Structure formats: C-alpha cells, structure tokens
Amino acid sequence: MNFEARSMPLTDFLxxxxxxxxxxxxxDALDHQLFILALVAVFTSKNLKQVLILVTAFTIGHSLTLLLSVLDIIRFSSKWIEFFIPCTIVITALVNLTKRKGTNYFLALVFGLIHGMGFANTIRMMLAKDQNIGWGLFGFNIGLEVGQIFFVFIILCVTWFFLSVIRIRQRDWIIFVSAAVFSLALQMALQRIPF
Known part of the structure; x- marks a missing residue:
C-alpha cells in the first residue's frame, strides 16, 4: 500500500x-442522511460556521476510520457497526430533544468514527488494489464532505422556510424533526440488533 505523492489521474480522483x-x-444513504439531519436540526443559517465545523468534525472521524481500515489496523464486525450506526442517530436526536445546543464537536467526531466503519469494508477492497491509496481516500473524503455540505445547505433552506415563511417556532421545529429522526433510527436499530 503506497502513500507516495505520485500524480493521480483525474479520472481516478473523480x-x-x-x-x-x-x-x-x-x-441508499438514509442512515447517513438521518444523522446529518439530526446533527443540523438545532441550527439555522445564522450558525453556518458552527454547522460546517461540526460536519467537518464528523468527516474527520469518518476519514480516520477509513484510513485505519484500509491500512488493516482496525476491523470490526459489520453486524455490530450496522447496529451502532442507527444508535448514533438515536443518541443525536435525543440530545436535540433534551437540550437546545445539540451535539458537540467531540461527539460528532466519535460518531464519524463509527459511521466510517460502515463503509470501511467496501472501500478497503477497492483501495487495496489501488497504488494511490492516499489520493483515493482524499478523493472519497472530499466527495463525502461536499455531499454533506450540499445536504446541510438543503436542510438549512428547509429550516429557514419553516421558521421564516410558515412561522413555526424553532423549538417546535427541533422537536418535530428530532422526534421523526429518532423514530426512524430506533426502528433501524431494532431491526439490526446483532444477537
């Protein structure tokens, strides 16, 4: 596995x-989308910088797990990871329901580690055949971060619409979104119990 700074063809990066x-x-990314929705539900566009830092903390955790997995330093049972992923969503939604601040950066990083393990086996096999592992991971993580920022933008626009146009109180919006996410994630977790 090679981390040399060789040029990577643009097609590989893409x-x-x-x-x-x-x-x-x-x-197919419903669990990831639900997590981002729960993570961002307590914020508005006024908190954009804070939201982007929070999402980036999640991406850093996700990226670190992928790196350690591709290097074959860590491996976890996929059954347990598939169970823990919706558990992180449940916890995030519960945090939203119990306090206004939402998930902190450290928790987002830790949950990113868990979510990264969910995709680790797939990307490990793909990158193991590639001579440019570092660039492959870089391309994947940039794509992930851009996708998350795109999804955050949509969430913040919908939030703005409901808070500013429909005139729903922010706390009611947070409760509605978080309760819906909690319900879906809890159902996913119960369906994935590994024992």
Whole structure:
C-alpha cells in the first residue's frame, strides 16, 4: 500500500469523489442522511460556521476510520457497526430533544468514527488494489464532505422556510424533526440488533 505523492489521474480522483458524494446523497444513504439531519436540526443559517465545523468534525472521524481500515489496523464486525450506526442517530436526536445546543464537536467526531466503519469494508477492497491509496481516500473524503455540505445547505433552506415563511417556532421545529429522526433510527436499530 503506497502513500507516495505520485500524480493521480483525474479520472481516478473523480471516481473516488463520486463514490464519496454518493455515500451521502444516494437513496441508499438514509442512515447517513438521518444523522446529518439530526446533527443540523438545532441550527439555522445564522450558525453556518458552527454547522460546517461540526460536519467537518464528523468527516474527520469518518476519514480516520477509513484510513485505519484500509491500512488493516482496525476491523470490526459489520453486524455490530450496522447496529451502532442507527444508535448514533438515536443518541443525536435525543440530545436535540433534551437540550437546545445539540451535539458537540467531540461527539460528532466519535460518531464519524463509527459511521466510517460502515463503509470501511467496501472501500478497503477497492483501495487495496489501488497504488494511490492516499489520493483515493482524499478523493472519497472530499466527495463525502461536499455531499454533506450540499445536504446541510438543503436542510438549512428547509429550516429557514419553516421558521421564516410558515412561522413555526424553532423549538417546535427541533422537536418535530428530532422526534421523526429518532423514530426512524430506533426502528433501524431494532431491526439490526446483532444477537
């Protein structure tokens, strides 16, 4: 596995970028989307900088797990990871329901580590055949971050619409979104109990 700074063809970068992008925006990425929705539910566009830092903390955790997995330093049972991922969503939604501030940066980083393990086996096999692992991971993580920022933008626009146009109180909006996310994630977790 080679981390040399060799040039990576643009097509390879775009391949991994699209893979990272689809990891957040595809129809198969519901658990990832629910987590981002729960993470951002307590914020408005006035908190954009804070939201972007929070999402980036999640991406850093996600990226670190992918790196350690590709280097074969860590491996976890996929059954347990598939169970823990909706548990992180449940916890994030509960934090929103119990306090106004929402998830902190450290928790977002830790939850990013767990979510990264969910995709680790797939990307490990793809990157193990690639001579430019560092660039592959870089392309994937840039795609993931851009996809998340895109999704955050949509969430903040919808939030603005409901708070400013429909005139729903922010606390009611947070409760509505977080309760819906909590319900879906709890159902996912119960369906994935590994024992």
């Amino acid at each position: 391949f991994y970028f699209k893979l990272g992008w689809s990891h957040i925006v595809s129809l």
